[in-house]
Amino acid sequence: MASLTIDGQRIEFSEGQTIIEAATAAGVYIPHLCHKPGYTPHGSCKLCTVNVNGRNCSACTFPAAEGQAVLNNTEQLKQDRRKITQMLFVEGNHLCPSCEKSGNCQLQAVGYQLNMLDNHFPHFYPHRAVDASHPEILIDHNRCIFCNLCVRASREKDGKNVFGISGRGINKRLIINSATGQLKDSDIDVNDSAAHICPTGAILIKHTAYQAPIGERIYDHHSIDEVALEQEHGK
Amino acid sequence: MANKLKVATTSLAGCFGCHMSFLDLDERLLALIEVAEFDRSPLTDIEHCHPCDIGLIEGGVCNSENVHVLREFRKNCKILVAVGACAINGGLPALRNHIPLEECLLEAYRDGIGVENPQIPNDPELPLLLDKVRPIHEVVKVDYFLPGCPPSADVFWAFLTALLDGREPSLPYDLVHYD
Incomplete structure (x- = not known):
């Protein structure tokens, strides 16, 4: 079975899964708001931003691929996600x-x-x-x-x-x-x-x-x- | 203790609920006043802020007096803390932000149900209202934030004891609430 790593942990995935689907199946949480299993991915809230092989992308839309090194639970990503959430709060009431x-x-x-x-x-x-x-x-x-x-x-x-x-x-x-x-x-x-x-x-x-x-x-x-x-x- | 930590507190556009919650420290207040003393605060009736270590600000900024008080606190307090939802995001007073100020005043003092002797108060002693209620970080630099409506006594305790111990304050999951 194909596999990738999230924060160094090896995770198996099946063909066609996105990174967040593979992570959820393996019991790894990636923060998200616009993603919900069973619904077409939308990729708009950006909370699920992860780093894949050095580049940031949305885990809910990015396909899982063999050998990807995904960073999820890093201090930098936590800070980015906090800023994103703060922007969501100030843009509404x-x-x-x-x-x-x-x-x-x-x-x-x-x-x-x-x-x-x-x-x-x-x-x-x-x-x-x-x-x-x-x-x-x-x-x-x-x-x-x-x-x-x-x-x-x-x-x-x-x-x-x-x-x-x-x-x-x-x-x-x-x-x-x-x-x-x-x-x-x-x-x-x-x-x-x-x-x-x-x-x-x-x-x-x-x-x-x-x-x-x-x-x-x-x-x-x-x-x-x-x-x-x-x-x-x-x- | 010779050099007690000096703490000042105020309520701007708030309901004093955060101050009431602070008093929920109950017997821990006795331990606190061993190491801290209050400067300007509704608890002391001291009118103006002297140089302090910590300033606790409840409420957002809704009028000109709030701005002056907030700036006085910032000038005098080494550490300024936004306490509660209103100080952090305007809170319930900010519900008026999408209503023009004139309409608010007319509704409250002239057209509202049960208003007697309708007139908009205009005594020169009254501070002028701002067009919008603002959180305090939009007016001055804020060092720490204690969310909650109100923050529980445990939040105040966790924060103050960390500062007293020389630790960087942090709030665990159970103490972080926006309501």
Whole structure:
């Protein structure tokens, strides 16, 4: 079987796997937000940046190849990932104390895992809207990180086309495919994958907030590397 | 102890929740005051900062007075610490940042439900509001950050004891929270 190394550890992979797929299968965590097993890789959040034979690339899109020397858990990459996460925080309005996803949020959990204590950069405080039109699903654009998972989930799993990303740079935004642009007029159903896949608090199911008390939320006592490996690898 | 560590604290655009959490040190406060003394702080009522070792800043910057106080702390404190979510990212007061200031004032003092004697306060003693609430690192250099809403007493303890012992402060996973 073909193999590569991650931080010196030999890992076997099968033909066609990406580096992050090979790593997950071997029980090695590479931080990620826009990657989810079973979905077409997107390569946008850049958290899974690893160093392959001396060059940085996204582990979620880069194919595993025989003999690659991959660096993952280095101080430099940890610093890079922390900066990336800080940029994600200042580009949106991520105010954890007032967010019902707090404690169960992957963006927050990545910050914890990277020991990110501040946001470092000046805050954009962008003006973003809330779409509360749908009776069962809430969209808070303040918390969207444009990971594209809801877009992919709607198209690939739900057989619909509810979401899209429009605009570029600072004007980038999540748009909804309906005549009014509002969620209530779209094809989405509360049981759709797209309604449940958001890694942050941008897409929420109404009437389910704060069910787990502080101390019993997903990331209160388990770091995201433990949780992700358990979910994605079954370890 | 002859040379106690001098600590100053203040709450800018904060709710004093971080100060309350600091007081949750409970009996550990007795150990702390053996080696530290408070300068300017709501706990002492000392009005202005003297040269200090540590300045703990709760809250973000929402008005001109906050800017002056923050600069006074920076000038006098060897180590300046952003304490809590508001000091680090503006926090809940920053929820007003996408609303024009005039609209905020009109809603609060003229048009809001239940407002009596509607008028926007304009006493010259009142500090002018900034157009946006800002985290303190956008105004002065900040040396350390203690996240949390509020940071738990254990966070303060871990941080202060590290400094007192001459160690580089760090927070383990269980002490890092943004809420």
